[in-house]
Amino acid sequence: xxxxxxxxxxxxxxxxxxxxxxxxxxxxxxxxxxxxxxxxxxxxxxxxxxxxxxxxxxxxxxxxxxxxxxxxxxxxxxxxxxxxxxxxxxxxxxxxxxxxxxxxxxxxxxxxxxxxxxxx
Amino acid sequence: xxxxxxxxxxxxxxxxxxxxxxxxxxxxxxxxxxxxxxxxxxxxxxxxxxxxxxxxxxxxxxxxxxxxxxxxxxxxxxxxxxxxxxxxxxxxxxxxxxxxxxxxxxxxxx
Numbered sequence: 650x651x652x653x654x655x656x657x658x659x660x661x662x663x664x665x666x667x668x669x670x671x672x673x674x675x676x677x678x679x680x681x682x683x684x685x686x687x688x689x690x691x692x693x694x695x696x697x698x699x700x701x702x703x704x705x706x707x708x709x710x711x712x713x714x715x716x717x718x719x720x721x722x723x724x725x726x727x728x729x730x731x732x733x734x735x736x737x738x739x740x741x742x743x744x745x746x747x748x749x750x751x752x753x754x755x756x757x758x759x760x761x762x763x764x765x766x767x768x769x
Numbered sequence: 770x771x772x773x774x775x776x777x778x779x780x781x782x783x784x785x786x787x788x789x790x791x792x793x794x795x796x797x798x799x800x801x802x803x804x805x806x807x808x809x810x811x812x813x814x815x816x817x818x819x820x821x822x823x824x825x826x827x828x829x830x831x832x833x834x835x836x837x838x839x840x841x842x843x844x845x846x847x848x849x850x851x852x853x854x855x856x857x858x859x860x861x862x863x864x865x866x867x868x869x870x871x872x873x874x875x876x877x878x879x
Contacts, residue, residue, distance in 0.1 A: 686868075688870075695772065695858060695870060695871070695872045695873040696807075696815065696858050696860075696870040696873070697870065698860070698867070698868040698869065698870060701866060701868070709865070709866035709867065711867070712867075745814060745815070750820075752821075753802075753803055753805070753820045753821035753824065754801075754803035754805070754820075754860075754861075754862040754868065755803075755805040755817055755820035755821070755860075756805070756807070756815075756817060756860070757817050757820075757826065759814040759815055759816070760814065761813075761814050762814050
């Protein structure tokens with residue numbers, strides 16, 4: 650059974666860079682059949698798609714966040730990562746990683762999510 | 770890239786049916802048959818319930834069904850059960866490898 654687990658600091662200061670890692674188990678991140686995504690959810694609010702990556706290095710970003718987001722992959726560790734720079738309070742959210750099936754563009758497996766708070 | 774429009778809330782009694790709408794544009798919902806629906810219980814991660822407009826992943830009860838007409842997709846939950854009470858989010862492919870979500874609908878089982 651595929652599992653995803655987010656990890657990283659739960660508290661980030663304003664103007665600094667948020668860094669999270671998603672570790673995939675029970676399957677290979679190098680699968681040619683799937684993409685890997687980051688999604689976030691501010692407290693009490695809805696879901697927001699952040700970015701999609703393919704293990705070979707193709708990355709796609711939400712236009713509203715593109716200037717601040719970087720995603721990368723470490724196939725040797727079966728992990729992919731998110732960096733969000735110049736964070737502000739509005740970036741406080743639960744951040745999820747998920748597997749993306751391009752067949753019908755669905756997110757079929759999700760991590761449990763990790764809360765990141767932006768505060769000094 | 771604007772969020773898809775969902776009603777903030779919906780409700781129904783046990784055994785009844787309820788339909789949740791998800792309205793977008795011809796650039797997302799109307800342009801592709803790539804609408805998904807996710808169920809989210811409080812404090813939990815979203816779970817895929819419907820994909821490709823009307824397909825159900827294995828393990829999802831057939832009480833959940835999806836459809837689309839023009840720029841509006843719909844999720845219908847038939848035979849409402851207490852455990853169906855949750856937040857529901859639609860998503861759609863929006864072209865150029867982008868995804869967009871709806872604002873979410875809180876479903877209450879009365």
